[in-house]
Amino acid sequence: MMSPELILLVPLPYIVMAVFVGGHIYRYAVDQYAWTAKSSELLEERWLGVGSQLFHWGILIVLFGHIVGLLVPPSVTETMGISSETYHKIAIALGGSAGLIAYIGVWILLLRRLLVPRIRMTSDASDLLVLVLLLITMTLGLYNTLIYDVFVHPFPYRTTIGAWLRSILALQPNPSYMADVPITFQLHIFFAYLLFLVWPFTRLVHVWSYPVFYLKRAWIIYRRGRLPGAIGHD
Numbered sequence: 001m002m003s004p005e006l007i008l009l010v011p012l013p014y015i016v017m018a019v020f021v022g023g024h025i026y027r028y029a030v031d032q033y034a035w036t037a038k039s040s041e042l043l044e045e046r047w048l049g050v051g052s053q054l055f056h057w058g059i060l061i062v063l064f065g066h067i068v069g070l071l072v073p074p075s076v077t078e079t080m081g082i083s084s085e086t087y088h089k090i091a092i093a094l095g096g097s098a099g100l101i102a103y104i105g106v107w108i109l110l111l112r113r114l115l116v117p118r119i120r121m122t123s124d125a126s127d128l129l130v131l132v133l134l135l136i137t138m139t140l141g142l143y144n145t146l147i148y149d150v151f152v153h154p155f156p157y158r159t160t161i162g163a164w165l166r167s168i169l170a171l172q173p174n175p176s177y178m179a180d181v182p183i184t185f186q187l188h189i190f191f192a193y194l195l196f197l198v199w200p201f202t203r204l205v206h207v208w209s210y211p212v213f214y215l216k217r218a219w220i221i222y223r224r225g226r227l228p229g230a231i232g233h234d
């Protein structure tokens with residue numbers, strides 16, 4: 001019988017990837033018109049503007065840090081003359097500050113959904129689930145980067161978690177890389193799994209819809225004025 005740890009580290013990542021890809025294909029096939037961010041900008045603009053900008057700019061830098069930190073072996077950056085120590089210091093400074101910016105953003109987006117009545121009434125369970133899963137994943141991620149790495153010891157995630165993830169993607173899963181990974185890093189990955197599992201069935205699908213076609217779309221012209229017969233129009 002496979003141990004729970006082994007299930008988390010070998011079959012589960014493939015199941016998560018299958019649901020992620022399969023879920024997007026299914027969603028695109030049957031639900032194209034709901035493939036949106038379902039923006040609530042018309043209901044409340046100011047806090048959405050602040051929260052969304054902070055979150056999106058921060059998480060893009062965090063994503064870049066994850067791709068380089070987890071998918072590029074240390075030997076490559078060392079060949080470029082960047083030692084592991086230097087790399088880790090840059091990752092903590094850049095990933096940590098970008099992560100904090102995204103974290104403030106996601107808190108604003110969650111509190112906006114809970115505290116602004118018009119937004120609360122137009123939110124469904126998946127909207128809150130996405131924000132709560134993001135918050136938990138990011139809390140654990142920031143704890144790992146800004147507390148564990150700084151006050152406990154700089155954990156060598158590129159030769160452990162990174163090596164494991166690369167073995168998964170190379171279809172030669174090697175769970176032994178994860179043997180000594182602290183629980184807060186493992187929990188971070190576990191909650192990221194949950195986020196990837198619900199992703200295709202939530203508004204997160206908007207990530208793949210880059211509105212490049214907007215560039216060639218005809219302009220929408222807004223005119224200030226009042227419609228004839230509108231209330232209060234004398």
Ligand code: HEM
Nearest residue numbers: 062065095096099137138141142144145149157189192195
């Ligand atoms: C939606 C999914 C994810 C989100 C939102 C997320 C977010 C974050 C954030 C905000 C941080 C702290 C800032 C930073 O160091 O960049 C972080 C750190 C980290 N994340 Fe993630 N993460 C996600 C998925 C993953 C996955 C799937 C893995 C590994 C398989 C991973 C591994 C790590 C590691 C190792 C750190 C600590 C880096 C260090 O010690 O400097 N993350 N994550």
